[in-house]
Amino acid sequence: MQDDSGDPLDQWAGPSGPGPDRRRLLRLGAGAAAAAALAGCSAVGRSAGAATGTPTGAGAAGPSAPPSTPRNGPATPQSAQPGQSGQSAGPADWAALAKDLQGPVVLPGDSRYPAAGQLYQPQFDVLRPGAIVYAASAQDVVTSLAFARRFTVPVALRSGGHSYAGWSSGTGMVLDVSSMNAVSSSGGSATVGAGSRLIDVYTELAARGVTIPAGSCPSVGVAGLTLGGGIGVTSRAYGLTCDSLTGAQVVTADGRIRQVDAQTDPDLFWALRGGGGGNFGVVTSFDFRTSPAVDCAYGFLSWPWSSAAAVVAAWQAWAPSAPDQLWANLHLLAWPDGRLQVTATVNYLGSQGELANQIDRLAVRPATVSLHSASYLATMQVMGGVAGWSQAAAHLPGTLPGRSPQGRLTRESYAARSDVYTRAISTSGIATLTAAVQRYAHTAPQGGSAAVAFDALGGAVNRVAPGDTAFVHRDGLFIAQYIANYPDPGAGSGPAVEQSARWLQDVWSAMRPYTSGEAYQNYLDPQLAGWQQAYYGANLARLRQVKQAYDPQGLLRFPQGVPGA
């Protein structure tokens, strides 16, 4: 086994010669990902993907669809306005709101407006919010919600802006919590502002020798991630992000600032652990139990396409049942140049020797292996595609809250769908899957790329009962994403986008006989007809009761928002 040190991207080479150049990897990774296709943070690895169908008729809080994208169809958009029962006090007086807030309000015409309106994916730049309100405190949130009720303005909540479907923007008020980004920790717990980006969470906590299990992408917001679950490279050891949650400060639709935990507002606290962002209130800060930020061993594996079926079979028998310290993904890749390949990224909370022993248990030997050791923070930087970058650089560029003048991250558009697999894929299912990836390679839009990405579950994730938190997917072996990267990363429409959407529908449909029917609520999928059951399963009824209790008027709503009971 090769033991490398240095930049993993420079070390990595595919079996058919040197790997794609660094910039191509970054692009393929839908946005951040240096280790992109290799590690967990990309459309390929961290998986991105607003399904091409942005919500249409999304009504209150939903963005309008970029031209000629597929319609939202069965996602049942809700078109009523918030605060529906009340009369509007007339046209929204944004100037008056701005005077009442600590944080800035950015309106159309302001030079900051184009950047302030952006989500992670450029395909949603067509959205034109009435105002972007940067709440600086819980009191600002209270004032903003009262304003929304008074003027019947739709509200979309935004933290990191990575909603796959663009549902953290819309036509009314974007209520952005990025300014509330303080991170502190002591005595085994941490308090994290709801607007914190993951790179800031990892960096600030690692400085104190602790961490929380979270996702791989530096620019993802802690709010959306936590509220929908939160999977990442330490999930099998430390659980989901929401499993470490011990309390939260929430402003509910009635304007009350609540400090919730297992004793106070226990049903709301339950719903915040996996019930999905944007549903039950505006979280302003999270309290987490911390875990040790230990040194890691990580590595990159690759196989030729001829081994794809055998590798899938071996991987699914290996990763979900490995020791908790091990995490692995698996990627079936169709590169822009038409090449097909199989890669995996592995991480181990322990030594390189222990990691090598685990890899030796994988039934199909990789053609290439490179292993590395690093501190916890350095490893998370690799997984996020920002190895060696400063904390400031690992942000989107700019001076608005959540960005950094030194920021070097770029945005990317893509489309994706997800499945939770609760049993191993059969031989015929694997053949179906690999054939679908090959079909992409034959029909792909010029310059486009695609992947099927598996993230191993099991371990600590599956030791929590499905009803203990709102995150119901507790018997999964792995979460799969089918991802199509647009050749033009900014595109939200056009023939290449439609071609990508067709392939996603093709692979997703082909895999129906082999999946559980569950889907991950953090990978919002506007094309998913049975989303309520797929995201929430047996927890749906209780979630609806919580919605009814804490937001009976439906002030917070979006096309796949949990409805009241």
Ligand SMILES: Cc1cc2nc3c(=O)[nH]c(=O)nc-3n(C[C@H](O)[C@H](O)[C@H](O)COP(=O)(O)OP(=O)(O)OC[C@H]3O[C@@H](n4cnc5c(N)ncnc54)[C@H](O)[C@@H]3O)c2cc1C
């Ligand atoms: C590039 C990329 C990488 C990703 N990597 C991972 C990963 O490694 N692991 C993983 O599990 N997931 C991952 N995801 C999915 C991610 O968890 C979800 O997209 C998540 O919802 C993003 O949160 P956000 O705050 O950045 O997004 P936002 O778009 O700001 O918010 C997402 C949802 O939460 C709501 N929301 C935002 N702020 C608040 C608040 N303060 N209170 C209540 N609701 C709020 C929004 O209204 C929206 O519905 C990734 C997504 C992308 C695009």
